[in-house]
Amino acid sequence: MQQNGPRTRKQATETALKEGLSHFEFRPEARRFFVTNSLNIILGIALVILVWWVVAEAMILTRGALFPTPPETFSSLWNALGGATVNGETIYYHTWSSLLRWGTGYALALLIGMAVGISFGSLSRLYDTGMVSVYVVQMIPGLAWVPIAMLIFGLGESATVFIILMTAMPPIIINTAGGIRQVPPVYSKVAMMSGKDRSSLFTKVLIPAASLSIIDGMRIGLANGWRVLIAAEMVLGAMVGLGATIYDSRYSLDFVSAFVCIIVICFIGLAIEKLLFAGLENTVRNRLGLDKEG
Amino acid sequence: MLASLNGVSKVFANPRTGKGLVALNDVTVNVEKGDFLCLVGPSGCGKSTTLNLLAGFEHPTEGQVLFKGRPITGPSPERGVVFQEFSLYPWMSVLSNVAFSVRRGSRAEREEVARRHLEMVGLSDFAHSMPNELSGGMKQRVAIARTLAMDPDLLLMDEPFGSLDEQTRRKLDNEVLRLWKAQGKTVVFVTHSIEEALMLGTRVLLMSASPGRINREWSIEAPWPRDPLSPEMTALKKDIVRSLQVCSCANGAPGGGFITINGSVD
Numbered sequence: 001m002q003q004n005g006p007r008t009r010k011q012a013t014e015t016a017l018k019e020g021l022s023h024f025e026f027r028p029e030a031r032r033f034f035v036t037n038s039l040n041i042i043l044g045i046a047l048v049i050l051v052w053w054v055v056a057e058a059m060i061l062t063r064g065a066l067f068p069t070p071p072e073t074f075s076s077l078w079n080a081l082g083g084a085t086v087n088g089e090t091i092y093y094h095t096w097s098s099l100l101r102w103g104t105g106y107a108l109a110l111l112i113g114m115a116v117g118i119s120f121g122s123l124s125r126l127y128d129t130g131m132v133s134v135y136v137v138q139m140i141p142g143l144a145w146v147p148i149a150m151l152i153f154g155l156g157e158s159a160t161v162f163i164i165l166m167t168a169m170p171p172i173i174i175n176t177a178g179g180i181r182q183v184p185p186v187y188s189k190v191a192m193m194s195g196k197d198r199s200s201l202f203t204k205v206l207i208p209a210a211s212l213s214i215i216d217g218m219r220i221g222l223a224n225g226w227r228v229l230i231a232a233e234m235v236l237g238a239m240v241g242l243g244a245t246i247y248d249s250r251y252s253l254d255f256v257s258a259f260v261c262i263i264v265i266c267f268i269g270l271a272i273e274k275l276l277f278a279g280l281e282n283t284v285r286n287r288l289g290l291d292k293e294g
Numbered sequence: 295m296l297a298s299l300n301g302v303s304k305v306f307a308n309p310r311t312g313k314g315l316v317a318l319n320d321v322t323v324n325v326e327k328g329d330f331l332c333l334v335g336p337s338g339c340g341k342s343t344t345l346n347l348l349a350g351f352e353h354p355t356e357g358q359v360l361f362k363g364r365p366i367t368g369p370s371p372e373r374g375v376v377f378q379e380f381s382l383y384p385w386m387s388v389l390s391n392v393a394f395s396v397r398r399g400s401r402a403e404r405e406e407v408a409r410r411h412l413e414m415v416g417l418s419d420f421a422h423s424m425p426n427e428l429s430g431g432m433k434q435r436v437a438i439a440r441t442l443a444m445d446p447d448l449l450l451m452d453e454p455f456g457s458l459d460e461q462t463r464r465k466l467d468n469e470v471l472r473l474w475k476a477q478g479k480t481v482v483f484v485t486h487s488i489e490e491a492l493m494l495g496t497r498v499l500l501m502s503a504s505p506g507r508i509n510r511e512w513s514i515e516a517p518w519p520r521d522p523l524s525p526e527m528t529a530l531k532k533d534i535v536r537s538l539q540v541c542s543c544a545n546g547a548p549g550g551g552f553i554t555i556n557g558s559v560d
Contacts, residue, residue: 186381189351192369194395194444204394208385289384289426 066255073259086257087245095264098241102229105164109221113169117176127177138170142228146235155236163232168225175217179210211284219277226269296480297325297348297448302357304343316505317343325482330474332495333484340506341484345452349375371397374446378453380433382425389421392440411439431462451483467493471518488534492527493520500537510537
């Protein structure tokens, strides 16, 4: 029945029923899914822009506010991408400064968070007391770290990095520890009876088995860090950066620049989430065999 | 004597709920080299606890668990376990799963040993498949290959085919018998199916629940393959079922399990 090769789902289903087959093949519809998926993204973004436009026009009409409209903002964004300065610097320099702060804080959060998470996850005694502390730290809102950071580091880069670290780390610890505790005991038993030492138990068994949960934690930590970065730049008086520019618009009344920065922030967040993490999660899911039918 | 439990008791006590459970009370079992020892009994009679003690995953509350004359302090490749639940690592190929448990050698050498053992269970063609692409029976065959690839002196099997359908279970039972005979291993096999125990074991130990105890032992000398419907086997089965009913009633075992003729337990 394979003489024509794979066909459409409908044809293949009909033939299979007619010929009484138990298995059949058809052309995968990956392209169709890609198209609907892209369409969803475009429609979703269009909806946000539409609401924005309506609100902008309404504010201009009723209050005479300098509310930037989408066309104004996008043309300004276009100029900025072409090299025009925004708030004294190019948009690239602002973005780079923000990304650098965030990258440093997040890298530290990953390093410390994973190490602490793995030890909490494997030692029950440590978990029981340690997790209480982690939950307490997690309850502190991002901006509440500002005075603490100022007291320890003064104003400046270190303070910003510290705030990012403190808000990105708790979800990484919680999910890493939780993921390791949820690994089926039989996985550890197999490693133990095979005579594996503790380090290969972790690297070959526990961490791969907990990887989906660990990625979840990384994802939440990343979003936390990105959000608080903008706030931290605003408060800690950074001279450059996307957050600093948004904050400066209060005085400069250059709201269009603020909106340009907001778009860049959304775009970077979306790119990291959709490209980096969705891809990473898919790869891991595949490796764990979670997408295949048992 | 290869392994033994001498007057072993095992108590699980939960300090949070204040509840204690006596899983085993004064159990003595001797495992001789070459035995195919089957442990049968209702749920909660301590069969799996006995196996976990021999594997080294649990330690006795009282008494001694010995292997080659020395107390067991922890799990070891000398005592391989085939687990009841599916225990292959889903992120490793079938071949890597087996090679993971081979102790010595370079990666290539370990894979060679793994390949040989996959061939033994008839799964050479699936070396590069992922565990999720296999049926339940195939997964357990890989688990057996993995355990044999460790070259253990004692093979501990904890209801390895409990979650499989009857047909597949029988096929795998025969495969285990074949490997046991070919390799001259010693096997301790836990099952709740009396019939399975009768088809396989050189010795059958009946355990009773609440608290777990050894109730009675039978030696079976009949050659394999055994016919479950032969008068000898039928008589033996009747004898075992009768002992089981007597002990369950005598203990008034709460949730002690109900055994039907073909050996399934609720």
